[in-house]
Amino acid sequence: MAVNVPGLIAIIVFYLVILAVGLGAAWYQKRKGVKEDVESIMVAGRDIGVFVGCFTMTATWVGGGYINGTAEVVYNPDFGLLWTQAPFGYAISLLLGGLFFAKKMRSEGYVTMLDPLQNKLGRVMGVFLYLPALLGELFWSAAILASLGKSLTVVSGLSDDIAIIVSACIAILYTLIGGLYSVAYTDVVQLICIFVGLWISIPFAFTNEAVGSIVESAKSNSSWLGTWDTNYTGSWIDSALLLIFGGIPWQVYFQRVLSSDSAKHAQLLSFAASFGCIIMAVPSILVGAIAASTNWSNTSYQEGLISPSANNETSAILPIVLQHLTPPAVAFVGLGAVSAAVMSSADSSILSSSSMFTRNVYKKLIRRKASSKEQLIVSRVAMVIVGVIATVLAIKINSIYALWYLCSDLIYTILFPQLLCVMYFDPNTYGSIIAFVVAAILRIGGGETLINFDPFIPYPGNSPTSLNFPFKTFSMLVSLILLLTVSYFVRALFTGGFLDPRYDILKCRLASGGRSIEQKEDNVSTPNGVENVAYDNSKL
Template structure:
């Protein structure tokens, strides 16, 4: 099929606009001062992002291609439906919880990355271990949004999916390399506006298409379909497991905390969280409506073919399919711009997130404490490129956008969320953190993972209906607290001698936790690590 030239031109124009905005933001906030200040500006934007830009970049980060395309896919797929579409409500509740309990506390401490409090309390090695699940989460998240855009471009303008994914990733990497968080934040403003107006503009045209029956009518050829979805009593455990995974698994992300830490005050960190929560919920309505429209469409009346997207196994592409076959060509181009905007608003955040964590919390604090600030800048740029390349590879290899989106939240929910709660609100130590980390991974992998064809080796009661992800998270949380207090009790009371403190927590001494300012000043090395408590 020939490429839809008008659509291709529209995409090129949109990418140029985004690139120009990103370069303008970098120029407007051009990096001045010391090299250390420049690195901090790349990571957290100089900590002067206000409420308006902050609210847009918060919203744009959560509302990515995986969120938009995945919501439509979930509404359309018979195994999900509205009842099982947890991304909108879960993300809304996640940002509310983050604003209430985490945003202000993290911003007030002056951290630079999400892993800073972990390394302050647990030391460099444990911080490096916690980087691994955070990296996996960012990779899967980035892959989900790139896959969403690739599928959209291939359906709407007949552009090869590999070309669209690779070009989109390159554009995002380019302006993120140039301006860091400033470019990401300001392009998020443009992208979020495009998502809102673009998708809402397309919905009425899809509804009035002659091939779409009224939502209340029975679809004669398949009267069992319902956009509401179903949940039997035995499935309640799995339903709650999925919802809780999205609520708390979307919280411990560098993407989220990068925005929290970039705001100009702890109070504003809370405010932008609450504002963006409602933006996230509102932006889920158009793709949800599009998914419902697809259920009530008679695809024989369109140019799509004799069978439905469901029968063709193309549920993951339902949003672009609706744009292509149920709206006029000019309207579908506008919707295409909205999807491209959603992808760009998340992919840039995700690759910057992973590169920031590696550069600061792994390379600087755990591998090479004496690295110069110029060296760290180049490490971040190289890492950013490699993270983008890996995400692109995943995007081209895995089919379902929604499965990738869920998998990203799954990892951080089970492994990192209990660690984040404990490091901020409990007196825990490295012994508890390490054992909880191992237990979380074993219990989670024990339940299996269909995306990677991993068979379960732990048979939980109730099978797939048992909420084993939440169970794994809770066991990790309990283990972290219990082991930390037990080990501290043993050392403080002399039951265990100091020589057995092989992780160097100094629990039997008058120790203290290294403050983040000391980490920035001295790094972690064997001589100075005696400060760690």
Template sequence: MVLNVPGLISVIIFYIVILVIGLWAARRTKGETNSENVMLAGRNIGALVGIFTMTATWVGGGFINGTAETVYSYGLVNCQAPLGYALSLVIGGIFFARKMRENGYVTMLDPFTRAYGERMGGLIYIPALLGEVFWSGAILAALGSTLRVIIGLSHEVAIIVSACIAVFYTLFGGLYSVAYTDVVQLACIFIGLWLCIPFALTSEFVENISVNSSTEWIKEVDPIYVGVYMDSFLLLIFGGLPWQVYFQRVLSTRTAGIAQTLSFAGGLGCLIMSIPSILIGAIAVNADWSRTAYVTRDNFNVSDIPNRASDILPLVLQYLTPEWVSFFGLGAVSAAVMSSADSSILSASCMFARNIYKMIFRQKASEKEIIWVMRIAIFGVGALATIMAITVKSIYTLWYLCSDLVYVVLFPQLLCVTYLRTSNTYGSLVGYIIGMFFRIAGGEPSLGIDVLIKFPYYSTENGQMFPFKTLCMLMSFTSLVFVSYLTDFLFKKNILHPRFDIFKCVVNKDYPDVELKKYNANPQEVFANPGFTQSSGEIAAKQ
């Protein structure tokens, strides 16, 4: 395909503008030596900027491209992600935003490391990291397909350049750069997509989308897939909660009230911003592609369109709108990608620097050292996401898998650490292992993972038809609760000797090993000793 020079120039100009804004915002962190201020913008994000950055973070390239792809391929009824993620933000605002903000956490992993210990927090980081990498990969892949279709730029080059730009300004400005670029990017998404809709709707190649809409692009759920449908919907709602990219915005707000407000507004924003993509999917269904330049000028085979569903949004922009309009749409997609990619990369890097590097490996690390580790991690996460975007084909598959392990493994952990006071490391570890094992055993064709356990209604042709992901999540949750209550009861009733509390999370959590040995592993005697006092959760010798 011939390179479209005017389109390439427009993309370069857009990238320069975003880069300048990101570096301008980075001035607020110049000379900053407090890692918490870099990660959370000094907890000074107000309602307006907070709403913009929350909405822009969720409305990424995977969101707008994936929505159009699904409406075109499977119908509006089967496009669950916009509503699912909107409900997720609302539920997060009701049940988690205020609690997390009032406790003054810095990352989503903080409550886990406090309740379950640093090493358990490190294990919980694994699915959190995978989720962020999948998310960023979906976003970058969306931009790659768009630039390939509209301006003829190589898929790989588009992804790599976009990732480098996002990494560059995030590297210097932290959340300040991310938040302020999000304001501009969300405006670009809204204006760019809505500008394209009237031209695409009135194209001579497009029939009225309201005619036979229920059968053409709204469709219905096949009864065979009801179990899978419900499983996916619950996954999107509750799997959309335990994300650092969400809680980073919640924790950066000035007050807990603002944290709730931006959660609710972000949910509404997701629904509003999905409308243009839904219409583009409907337009693609009702287009006569054999009459467009896709066939008459570029000599593509019209029968290939269904196989290019992940490209359907850029195809509509390219062949059903004037060239100058498609450039605005291209700007919208680019903005969507940048607004989410930078957020996701920063989120994973912050968790690594604070909850892995500092808490597990270098407890005495200085604030400056933590900031540099975070910057190095930004490069690493950006590289992983870039590789994922280049190697995985379907945008919607990546977008959908983002919440998978997060739903099965992290959601039960978040629920228990927030609301179950007796949850402990033993329950957390067992719940983690059970959830991870049974989810992987269920198989994942898109990642080449074979089925080990065939749940009820399994079909060789269609795979797992039972809502097994929700079952895995419930198994993880119930095992976490049961084991936590059981160990709490056994240790506190002295049925199990305190020396068996190897994770120091029930009766030994406030007492050093040396003192337990000195008093024959009896915490009550340690506590009664006048030579010791409890400070910051530990027993320190009085001088």
């Protein structure tokens, strides 16, 4: 494919805008006298107000994977709008997160999502729980970078690999320098670019002579509305619940919560972002409907081939529509703005993963006496490593929407029960270990068609042609029940004298609200600067 010089220039201009905003935000904070330390990098000094907060919280999910993936599934004749669950699932997730987690987490003054888990369950268990969180962030970053690669390839003629690598390098650069300040302020530009770029393009796509009526297309056999397949009812329910509850325990979400200037605002931002997710999905849904209603043989797409789906390019349907159904000038504006904007979502996941590693693995387990400067260095090295891994995944994995589901799977089945219990109940490390292992076995045992991994647990109703048993939700519920029952049962054995507390190798808490036999204080700064003393329940 020949390089499209005007398109490439448009991409460069938009990229420079995003880079300038990210670097400018970092410079502005330093000019204000904000001290460059771990807390300013990870939670922006807890100084994000309502205006910027609404944008950055919405950008928790609205990025390249979100807008490209939504258009992809609406257009795909095997799915359609009925199976496009992510926009609605994540919107409900933000609503529930605001109701039950945001205010509570911000009031406690935590720095990462793993802090309450590690304080309650011990340092080593916190590291194990970091693994599903890390995988989720890596897959999410890869989804964003993959969507960028598709967009840039269409508009500029560059190869996918080059587009992905360049995008990743720019995102890593300003995140290294500005941390969450740069992430938050580029999010403002990101959402504005997505909204304006897509809505400018849609009227031109609608009026293209190759596009038929989306109303008539909805009534056809290959309707973009989708059809209900009773053989996959359980799978639909499973996926919906996965997105709703699996969308809560993400550091990329809680870093916004914990950076808010107050607990009340943290809750408010979650509610606003829930509404924003639905609004931002509308243009992508329309793009998918337009693509499904287009006679592609009357377009310039690959010299009039039948359709993008015939060429296995459904994941690139949004940039294809903008490139081939709108005038060149409009296409450059739409694709350039969207491509540059969605790049800024990758920075959030890169920052999230590195923050959890630096604080919850390096500082609390490897080097407990690490200075703030040392943690900053470790955080930046981790950002580069995470960015490189996400880039490789983006190059190797095809479907953007497939990555979405992989993102939330382990987080839903393993991490959600742990966070819920730590916040509202009194689990211990014994229950946590059992729940972790069993949930992983049950989930992996169900197999994964996206990576051609065959199941080894014969769940009822599941076969190569039917997925009617919600085994992911089943795995989560079993994990939740085991976490509580094992925790309280083991505690009862020690408090009832059946087991000698001196042999409690995991230092199980002897009573609800009580302290472990051996404690180690861990000072966590609170919003008002007062030290909030929390306790590790394990010397592991």
